[in-house]
Amino acid sequence: MHDHAPAGGIRGASNRRLLAVSLAITTVVMLVQIVGAALSGSLALLADAAHMFTDAAALVIALIASIVAARPANARSTFGYQRAEVFGALANGVILILLSVWVAVEGVSRLLNPEETEVAGGLMLVIAVIGLLANAVAMWLLSAAQRRSINVRGAYLEVLGDLIGSAAVIVAAIVIVTTGWMPADAIASLLIAAMIVPRAISLLREVFSVLSESTPKGMHVDEIREHILSTPGVVDAHDVHVWQLTRGAPVFSAHVVVDAEALADGRSSSILAKLQSCLAEHFDVEHSTFQLEPADHVEHDAHA
16 A cells, blocks of 8 residues: 655545544544443444444554555565455454344344333434544545545445444434334344445455455456467467455466567567566556466476
8 A cells, every 4th residue: 555645634644644543533432332332222332333343443454454565575474464464354254244143133132022122312322423423534534545545445435334324323313312212223233234244244255265366356367368468479378377465466477488489589588578567557466477488398287
């Protein structure tokens, strides 16, 4: 993640600083919501705190991505430490699924037994409004930087989702304060849980895709192969592999068969430069490895 931003007030701070401030706001409000849920008996507030946790985790992952990307590789970690983001996302996804299931079970139980539920709607409303305002501030802080950084934009969208969750809690609190209808709290909690689950599943799918070294979403091996074969001097390509270390960090390797005349003329360096430039420009692959081979080279362990 590039850590540059134009000057101009707090919103002009570096991306890393903006993420850190947003994380601090989100974490404080999440803790306030947990305490408020315990005092008011509101399941919706607790569910919104879980929703806040998704934002806090997303911000932590974004910060990790910005920090570890700057750490150099070494003899033990030849690709650096970018997988730390993936393991953090895995833990995040599992926790979110467990929290969502618990909230859903508790919400249904409260709907089936409404007489056993008593929620302090006034306190619930105050805490929910605080959450809404905090999310609005976090969105305002990130609004300028999210136009320049995909990393920050992901965090911005997470906060936007939680703002919607806070709005749902506010509506439920108003219903309870004005009508005394307690099931509104359970309904709001189920709505928030329903918002969390798809995000958690999407996150886990992405994690498993990275860990299984699948081809990154949106990248097509056949299309890359066509670009390679269109390079002057290239005869064939095999053992084409594309995977990613973490989100937005694709890695590529391939065996490229080069015309004998091109090798004899000493054009291998030029061909290699063109291949690497092609992948960087058309597919945003910064780390690519090519093995150039003559047409008569025998590859014993080739994979098509």
